[in-house]
Amino acid sequence: MYIYKTKGICPPEIHFQLAGNILTGVRFVGGGCRGNAQLISRLLEGRELSEVLPLLKGIQCRNDTSCPDQLYQAIQLAREGKLREEEPITVYETPASYQRVAVIADVNGNVEALQVALRQPVETVFCLGNLTGPAGDNDGVVELARRKKLVFVQGPFDRTLSCTKPENREFLRRAPLYLRFQLGRCRVLGFYSGFIQELSGFSDFAPYSLELLMVSNLSDYLRNESVFSALETMTEQFSVDVVLFASTNEWKHVRLGKVDFINVGPVKEGGQFKYALLGWAREELQVSFETVKA
Amino acid sequence: MAEAVKALPQEIKDIIEVHEWDMRTREGIKRFLELKAKSLPSIALDNELVFEAVIPPQEDLIAAIKARYAG
Known part of the structure; x- marks a missing residue:
């Protein structure tokens, strides 16, 4: 592009x-x-x-x-070759609609953590990036993800840390940067924030840039509550109802205006495994952070 | 908000320079945070927030501008 x-x-x-x-x-x-x-x-x-x-x-x-x-x-x-072709900021839109999903992030090459997440009683599991990590079994976790057809978006480690096997590297390389899926009547967007806006192909005006910039640049990943009023005003221009993001190792759920913001932390935290459970029931979005003992 | 500024009398426009920041952009967000603004829309005069979360009546905006720059 x-x-x-x-x-x-x-x-x-x-x-x-x-x-x-x-x-x-x-x-x-x-x-x-x-x-x-x-x-x-x-x-x-x-x-x-x-x-x-x-x-x-x-x-x-x-x-x-x-x-x-x-x-x-x-x-x-x-x-004339004077305008560079940029790497596209890719979006994956799932063909199916869901009622109950698990969302994880920062697997960091932990095969056991991914196995635990994949055993949860949900329709599917989504990963918001950093499937791989600096000290992880990256080939092992990518092979498990490939076998289970895990839908995930790239995190910064997935772009920079390579697996040993070329097919695993290619699997990571092809992963999208944004995830879009439907949960009941909610349009859900997911991404790993903090690096996408640094990519040369990023534009402030591309689809989902607004949602990303509001989360990362304006609200500092929901940590700057003083701007929540402005953030709520800007949600009127959002194209989704739920914004899922990872990057701060924190877990948080905030509803501003008509938009739910959900910060998903690392799947392995201390001696426990953790994931966000999103459901659509009684015509409402249900959100909880679930813990599984190791 | 920009419309409120555009609608100012020419004598007022002559004594100010107007910049509009788009909150959808990284530049606009950066400026918003620099001004320590909290709500939208906001108007700052000489880097000082004067109106927040409101489109001021024209007379209030003119009075605020005159208090700083006129005569």
Whole structure:
């Protein structure tokens, strides 16, 4: 994906992809006329550059340029190799909807901890990152995750610590950065925070960036309660009902506005195993932090 | 909030410089925290929070600006 910082127009960024000479995924983000921008995106989707570039070039709106003209300039820079293609911030959306799930994080290569989590009486287990860790059996835990088809997102260790076996490294490399699933009527988002916004492909205006930035940059992972009023105001713009995140080794559940924020700590804590149990019952979200003795 | 500022009389606009921060961005959040703001929307004058969690009536905003900058 290409991210172009615009000049002289309302949207601060244009995102797009090029597959050879085919233009896809055009998004004008962060401002401007959303309706027209969506129309332009739909009209351009999958079309050849030779066809669209003459249509975009030179259109005037303000400051001697326009959204189409800026897109033209961005595409030209990409073709000349002057605009770098960024690593996409990947999202995995589960096809199924759930009623009762367990969520773990920071497995840190602990095979026993993952085995315990996978034995819990739930429909599925999700891992919010750091399946691997500096002192763990990383190949062992990744092989178990592969066998059990564990759905997990990358944590910082999963990106930097390599397994010995290439197939395990590839499994980690392919893992998404965001997880989206449906729990009853709740739209749930999960991620391991603190590093995604440092990746070169991160944009403030990409899907789920708002939720991530509110958790990490604004509220310091819910530790700065003085900004909860502002955080609650911003939840009105959220695209999900539940935000699950890991990164601080803490366990916390806070409801602000119509959004539940759930901080998931490490699966092994002291001599115990711990996980977040999320359920949908009596038309309500149920959240508890469960402990299993070692 | 930006609309409230845009609607100020020209004589007031002439004596101030307006910056708007977008809370969806890292830059906007950083500025919000620097100002030690707690609620939205907020207006600061010379790095001092003057209005929080409210869009002030125009006369209040004008009075606050004049108290700092006019004459």
